[in-house]
Amino acid sequence: MTQDELKQAVARAAIGYVVDGEIIGVGTGSTANFFIDELAAIKHRIKGTVASSEATAARLQGHGIPVFDLNEVDSIAVYIDGADEIDASGAMIKGGGAALTREKIVASVSKSFVCIADGSKLVGTLGKFALPVEVIPMARNAVFRQLAALGGQPKVRVKPGTDEPFVTDNGGHLIDVAGLSITDPVGLENTINGITGVIAVGLFAARGANVCLLGTAEGVKTLSW
Template sequence: MAQSHATNACVTKHLLVADPPPWRPAPLMTGQGTINTAAELAYNRGASCAYPNSDNPKRALMTQDELKEAVAAAAIEEIRPLLGSEVIIGVGTGSTADRFIDRLAALRDDFKAAVASSEATAKRLKSHGIDVVEMNFAGTVPVYVDGADEINPRLEMIKGGGAALTREKIVAACAQRFVCIADASKRVDVLGDFPLPVEVIPMARSYVARELVKLGATPVYREGVVTDNGNQILDCYEFMIEDPVAMEARINAIVGVVTNGLFAARGADVLLLGGPQGVERFEKAPA
């Protein structure tokens, strides 16, 4: 079943993803009929990538920054119906989430407060006059908006490129709905091209690294980085992940691991993906 609606910033297409959710064959319904836009998504990484601009044909290309702005705008429309004077929302970390925070400022009188998934996000929220409260105070949040480093067709993700994975996972666990915002460079069929971050207790770093090697990864210490929780990060290279749910649990079972950047047991519920056709909306099929 599919539906469509328009936002101020872009056309947002709604797609209910089947299980297993296919990227390519799934048709998108638009006012003009059915098209198969997912097959046309460019797959590039890096700030220099550009995409056809369907909103403004005179400007043929959209930069990655413009795509991030577009998905941030779409996320505002996504959460707007959920807001209210007693509502506390969850807010993620990273360059895409930052754009969402900047747009959220205009709505600061429409909700009570936010829970931040990092110190950096808390600082940015406060700079806009948005109240920030602890997760323990909020209890649960109706919605959590955050970016991702990779996302697959099941809306499972790798996160933690900015070292915020543990607090992000806590907020995600407490959220009734996880809305992922990402540009098309984040979309993959199999997770693992992006090195998987693992947050470790410092004294366990070498032990955890040896255990990760046994799992087939090539762990690299992210030198000079201390997480908001006072811990360290190992990034797992050359580690394609065929079964994200199983691997997430397996890595988390290693003594000394705080958590890893696989968001599979609790993936996203909604993906707002910025690509050549504007922002596409993918929704996880109910279990």
């Protein structure tokens, strides 16, 4: 099976976690896009969605699926999203698609987090994928120096084909930190959250996944915490 077929399989399996009549939180990225396309077929069963990025909102709306502003919503039944890496405890690195801050916000008000990922995303120790950190633009270099002091190799994410910093949906800049071996995900999440100028770090450990639907050649495996 191709990686896209594995992503499609977990996206389809995630439909089983959609709660009828409720608001569903929807993540960002290629796996989440497969999920949105599956959700379109059962859109009449849900009240609507909250999107974790402008791109996700546009895809949902393109399917005629209602998208609510988070400020209009009291609670979200389930949040369904991909990951760049997930470990055996359900801790994740996210933000390869630049949506980490809104993903973290939507996940934080959701009753459960269902991670959908192809099998390549399951790792023993987080950190092979460079850890994204969203920062306030004026603090970019100050945060960069503090991230370097933690032992990684930070790099400012740029707009494709330019030397200009990439700008997120929130107007933030991104620093991707390579070379970290994250043996204490909750501790590192707290440490990076404590750096002034950081908007959010793409470590989802204090609040990790409750379920992971993992696409493998042998079928979709379910991990739960």
